[in-house]
Amino acid sequence: MIRGDGIGPELVDSALTVLDAVADFPIELVDVQAGAGAYRAEGSALSDAGLAVIREADATLKGPVGLPDVRQSDGTEAGLLGGILRNGLDLYANVRPITLLPGVRSALRVDDGIDYVIVRENTEGLYASRGKGVGNDHAMTDTLLVTRAGCERIAHFAFTLASRRSGAPADGVRRVTCVDKANVLRSMYFFRSVFLEVAEQYPDIEAECLYVDAAAQALVLAPEHFDVIVTENLFGDILSDLGGGTVGGIALCPSGNIGDSHAYFEPIHGSAPTIAGQDRANPLGQILATAMLLDHLGERAAGDRIRGAVRAALRGGSVRLNPDGTVASGTRSTTDAVLAALG
């Protein structure tokens, strides 16, 4: 566990209560200090010892991290653990389900039918440039990197996910949509080309390609069309927050950062330091991230129990949401409502 910064600790506490209630198997929990607080205290967002613990773990549950005033010398934020973990552990698939839960009012004029997964490439793209931009006071550049190996594995991941997931788009057609900017950027044309090569190995799944601008419009106008979306790192960052906006806000959105040997699970929202410690933060993203962690450990039934309880609590009105994504009922009573719905 990485409790994280800001609202992180209270969210992880909440999620652990729920985990404890569903786990009918022993779990050894180990705390690792990491994030912006750790960076401020120790000059590093994650110590080598901490990283070793995470490497040993079957999976990691992570709260949000980052504090806006903790910065590196190049001005970018410090303690944004994502880079260290995602690249350090080669967690190449950032899996972000976008699901409109019952009882949640979408900003769109739809009551259901939003149920897709964004598979965000997590180790290259524009993020390959994180901390590596170059320049001076007149100009700065960053680099967008696409490798064949990186594309192949993320495309395979997306098709495998599409063949296994339980949700389906409105038209019942299993599909993987590649989102790129192949008309303008050579790297993105390369991304699309490799995607289409990999697609040939999955003849039962429809493969389609969309430019990122068209995709942004389509996620607003026709979200029911989508099943699995696979895309570049920063595009996935943008589109998943857009998608989050259509399903009640990113406060409700969990994610998994998954590689061949390691994985961590977290909500996609930030650490919201201004509301930390006030019992106002919405723990549902963190709780749903815990369900994804359980799926990953092969404990799908336990994961399903958590998702079912969250749905029941929202449907029954025992959890109420503010328009800004915080919970009207408070962090602790929201957790209690989920626990009650677990039965």
Place this chain on the structure above:
Amino acid sequence: MIRGDGIGPELVDSALTVLDAVADFPIELVDVQAGAGAYRAEGSALSDAGLAVIREADATLKGPVGLPDVRQSDGTEAGLLGGILRNGLDLYANVRPITLLPGVRSALRVDDGIDYVIVRENTEGLYASRGKGVGNDHAMTDTLLVTRAGCERIAHFAFTLASRRSGAPADGVRRVTCVDKANVLRSMYFFRSVFLEVAEQYPDIEAECLYVDAAAQALVLAPEHFDVIVTENLFGDILSDLGGGTVGGIALCPSGNIGDSHAYFEPIHGSAPTIAGQDRANPLGQILATAMLLDHLGERAAGDRIRGAVRAALRGGSVRLNPDGTVASGTRSTTDAVLAALG
């Protein structure tokens, strides 16, 4: 005029009818062949002679261009005139108003209050890499470039626009929102820093900064907050299509590409070759682009007349839209409805 590809010619015809009806001053119209069709016929999306005509013009009205099967050797689409014009004529500001018009059903649960402008930096950012990506069959890279000079001028443009535009956000506060990814990318931190320096020269206008992922969510959850948004080239591309999705689709969205000496105006949608010549394309984006062109020429009253007529036709129901953004009433009868509303 550049009539363009696909539905371009019929849209430009429609817009010229409207222009003719409002112009109480002489206009000399000159046709320039350009786009994917020109590329296929002549090996270049725009001849030197064509560029010279555009340089001489007071402004250019452009239809959409591009045909998916016309490609360059690097795989990217050919005849996408944007690069040639935007960089060749140093049209650094891509101005994209996002306005929910009366009678248009937003995909969001709102009936009004969406009225902001995206100012997309139009000459650098990731598009600086257009056609310049490098690599081989194993990896490809593109470069995101931010220059101080580029940032300064686009920031000044945004603040000047905010001080002059007639719309205002719901809270009545004039603001410019800088959208970046300053927490991860040095170039984007630089963009933000220069923006904040420029902001000091405009003490009467609120300056705020948002990460692009948060901005994507906010355009869905709280569009009424925004006034003028200034952002990097590709971010602006993505966010303007997202915004278009919230105001009835990009078929309704005009744009201006404006520099210190030249400018062209176009709808933000594509050339939709599959529906070309069928009287199905929506001409309103092109017609509203013509209104922006008139504003730019100092003929604001004529621009306002066009916008007023489009609003009246939509409000009165004489123009009806399909959910996919095409017009239920046909291209020609939509044009006639706007002409009728001009009185």
